[in-house]
Amino acid sequence: MSFRKFGQNDVIVNTMRTHPKSEFFIYDGKVYYNDKPNQSGAFSSQVLNVPPGHISLYEYNIDRAAGNNPLIYPFVTKGSSNIGFRTMTTTEYVTGFEYGDIMTGSYPFSASITREYMVQAGTRSVDVNSSTGETFAGAPTYPHFYALKNRLNFYGTLSEHYKVSSSYGDKSLQTINLLSVPSIFFGDKIDPGTVSLKWYLTGTLIGELKDEKRNGELIQTGPYGSTGSGSVGGVVLYNEGFMLLTGSWALSDVPLHLVSGSATAVSASWRYFGAGALDNVTTGSTSTTYRSASFNMSFKGTNDIQTVTMFAHARRGEVNYSNNPTFLQYGQTQVENTSSIVYEENSSRQIYNSVSSSYAGYDADFERQVYISRVAIYDENKNLLGIATLSDPVLKKEDEDLSFKIKLDI
Amino acid sequence: MAVTTFENLASSDITTTRTLLHESIPLTGTIISGTYSDLNIKNYTHGQFQSVYDYPYLSSSANHIFDISIGFDESSPLSGATGNLQQDKKINMYNQFSQVLLGYTGSTNQVRKFELDLTLDNSGVMNESLFLNFSRLITKDQIKKGTVSVSLGTGSWADPFGNVKTLTDASASATGGTLNTLGGDYGLLYSTDNVARGLVFYESGVVVLSTSSFDGVTDFYSASAGTSSIAQMFVSSSITASCDALRHRVQNISFNNSTEINSTIYFCRVPHNDYNHSANPTYLSASTIRVKSVNTDTPIAYITTIGLYSSDNELLAVAKLSEPLRKDPTNELTLRVRLDY
Numbered sequence: 001m002s003f004r005k006f007g008q009n010d011v012i013v014n015t016m017r018t019h020p021k022s023e024f025f026i027y028d029g030k031v032y033y034n035d036k037p038n039q040s041g042a043f044s045s046q047v048l049n050v051p052p053g054h055i056s057l058y059e060y061n062i063d064r065a066a067g068n069n070p071l072i073y074p075f076v077t078k079g080s081s082n083i084g085f086r087t088m089t090t091t092e093y094v095t096g097f098e099y100g101d102i103m104t105g106s107y108p109f110s111a112s113i114t115r116e117y118m119v120q121a122g123t124r125s126v127d128v129n130s131s132t133g134e135t136f137a138g139a140p141t142y143p144h145f146y147a148l149k150n151r152l153n154f155y156g157t158l159s160e161h162y163k164v165s166s167s168y169g170d171k172s173l174q175t176i177n178l179l180s181v182p183s184i185f186f187g188d189k190i191d192p193g194t195v196s197l198k199w200y201l202t203g204t205l206i207g208e209l210k211d212e213k214r215n216g217e218l219i220q221t222g223p224y225g226s227t228g229s230g231s232v233g234g235v236v237l238y239n240e241g242f243m244l245l246t247g248s249w250a251l252s253d254v255p256l257h258l259v260s261g262s263a264t265a266v267s268a269s270w271r272y273f274g275a276g277a278l279d280n281v282t283t284g285s286t287s288t289t290y291r292s293a294s295f296n297m298s299f300k301g302t303n304d305i306q307t308v309t310m311f312a313h314a315r316r317g318e319v320n321y322s323n324n325p326t327f328l329q330y331g332q333t334q335v336e337n338t339s340s341i342v343y344e345e346n347s348s349r350q351i352y353n354s355v356s357s358s359y360a361g362y363d364a365d366f367e368r369q370v371y372i373s374r375v376a377i378y379d380e381n382k383n384l385l386g387i388a389t390l391s392d393p394v395l396k397k398e399d400e401d402l403s404f405k406i407k408l409d410i
Numbered sequence: 411m412a413v414t415t416f417e418n419l420a421s422s423d424i425t426t427t428r429t430l431l432h433e434s435i436p437l438t439g440t441i442i443s444g445t446y447s448d449l450n451i452k453n454y455t456h457g458q459f460q461s462v463y464d465y466p467y468l469s470s471s472a473n474h475i476f477d478i479s480i481g482f483d484e485s486s487p488l489s490g491a492t493g494n495l496q497q498d499k500k501i502n503m504y505n506q507f508s509q510v511l512l513g514y515t516g517s518t519n520q521v522r523k524f525e526l527d528l529t530l531d532n533s534g535v536m537n538e539s540l541f542l543n544f545s546r547l548i549t550k551d552q553i554k555k556g557t558v559s560v561s562l563g564t565g566s567w568a569d570p571f572g573n574v575k576t577l578t579d580a581s582a583s584a585t586g587g588t589l590n591t592l593g594g595d596y597g598l599l600y601s602t603d604n605v606a607r608g609l610v611f612y613e614s615g616v617v618v619l620s621t622s623s624f625d626g627v628t629d630f631y632s633a634s635a636g637t638s639s640i641a642q643m644f645v646s647s648s649i650t651a652s653c654d655a656l657r658h659r660v661q662n663i664s665f666n667n668s669t670e671i672n673s674t675i676y677f678c679r680v681p682h683n684d685y686n687h688s689a690n691p692t693y694l695s696a697s698t699i700r701v702k703s704v705n706t707d708t709p710i711a712y713i714t715t716i717g718l719y720s721s722d723n724e725l726l727a728v729a730k731l732s733e734p735l736r737k738d739p740t741n742e743l744t745l746r747v748r749l750d751y
Contacts (some may be wrong), residue, residue: 042445047471062465064475081427081673086486325519335517
């Protein structure tokens, strides 16, 4: 086998930008992702073994359940490299296992959107110094809000609506509806200008927020003439995958039960958008009026994929030999002489004539030709890095030039 | 936040480790034949092998788990038998597997034959074989040695699991009981009577079963006792029909796979007299350090992040601590940063 060096223009590295679309529909405490219905299997009630609206990483335990079709699970032996499962606490790792013990994990790993309803988001507990009796601010009631404060202020240059404290109010004192989107759904960032949040009441659209200015402001754009149309109902953190909704105006006068554990009916507003998205809001924790509400969230992600394109050339007069044993005629002696001092191969072995004849019982004239089935890529030290296999072997005649385009996502 | 000081990593501060992550893979016979009424079985027009999925394969959720095929060597007594169906394909299939897994031998470069031992000396030759070729999805880097178990029904066609033969590679381990060939390490599959009845190629993820497991079964592939032994199946049945018959007799397959996790560990040492100050804008208030009450207090910083830089000061990676660590001139820290790949 001979090696060919790639020329200056034979290797191209470029970036392909993709925009995967995600759509979530939230109704009656369930989330539906990209309109995928619940699929039950022969062994488990969910084929992917994750609840509706979730992504299953690896999609591994398909229709498996303990019993007749047990689950695949990972395990690792505790060793000096200190590798364990991330779900395990340091204390569990140190005290729960001896070196050599097997630590098991579980599949599937899943992800979905979540909603957090934060009444007066900046609330902190009040702690008391037991010796002096003094009171001081304790742990935040909503730590996620505190975690996002710096980012909100950072994006304040895009819009005043981001800022924790601005002329639009102090978010610490407001009720915030936080929607969290894991990055597996959008990749590098949410594509600005693609976010749409729709509020439905008994199937009728009563409000839609869009980031049509592409600056993170979620502006109510519909339905035409609706209360609050043109107002900013919240902001979206594109890079981090969070949406904070603060719009408190009533989208409808119909009283609904949308707060977990509360008997008080409220009017539809952006504060309650997404009620039921893994936030413990269910019919059981509210009332049957909750079923009148449904929500749709859609956006596009941004995901960059680096690709390497390589052009491998088989020039005329080159790449005309094969090491495949069937390249030579069958039944020829390979070794002419062999002894303790001589090893001589048969130098007059004939190449098999693989030229196709158009007539039965007639052999076409011999021509040098090979069928190329694979292209191998090596590094400068001739280490094999990868093999590109053709779907069908390509005929290469001696007087032909061929180029193979090999594309690799990295 | 701008970094103002860098600490060079000495070669003794960097070490590498390798850890093996395993997965337990149970494949129950009811998936292979039964539950999905063969909607998870894909046959091809070429008829050379059959694919088994873990769910009806028309569903996008389905994963390919393994392929089945059969074959025999051209020197087998079955070769050339009258009425042999797909003989060339069966011989080609045997040769294909043996070429890839065992390679060639002798001055004439003959394709090796599968043997029920670890010697490859042309003894204990397995002329007829059943192949299970597992998907890389479930074998990962390799099948873990000593964990393979294949339970085969050797009862009648009507009640195949009335009698079960379980083959295991219990004699194989990471340190022995295997032979290295072109296709990687292979071990032997023994039945409980300590007779070798198959091979398992760990890196390639291929199980090669001998027909000897089914010796004495006269209704292997149909209810016609006496006329449907496994040898008769190799002659008169297509590869696809033979795969169907084998699936009918697979009760369970299980093994553990292995994935190598390579890690580089960087020991980042923080001396007592360094890193006691922060360039974070919030560190100062009105030009005084926030965490100091009086100017004679020792400086205090809280370490939250470690940046790994190249030799020309390009930021390559960032490691975040789960919680900030207090650093002052009275303590020294060694932070262990692990990079898995």
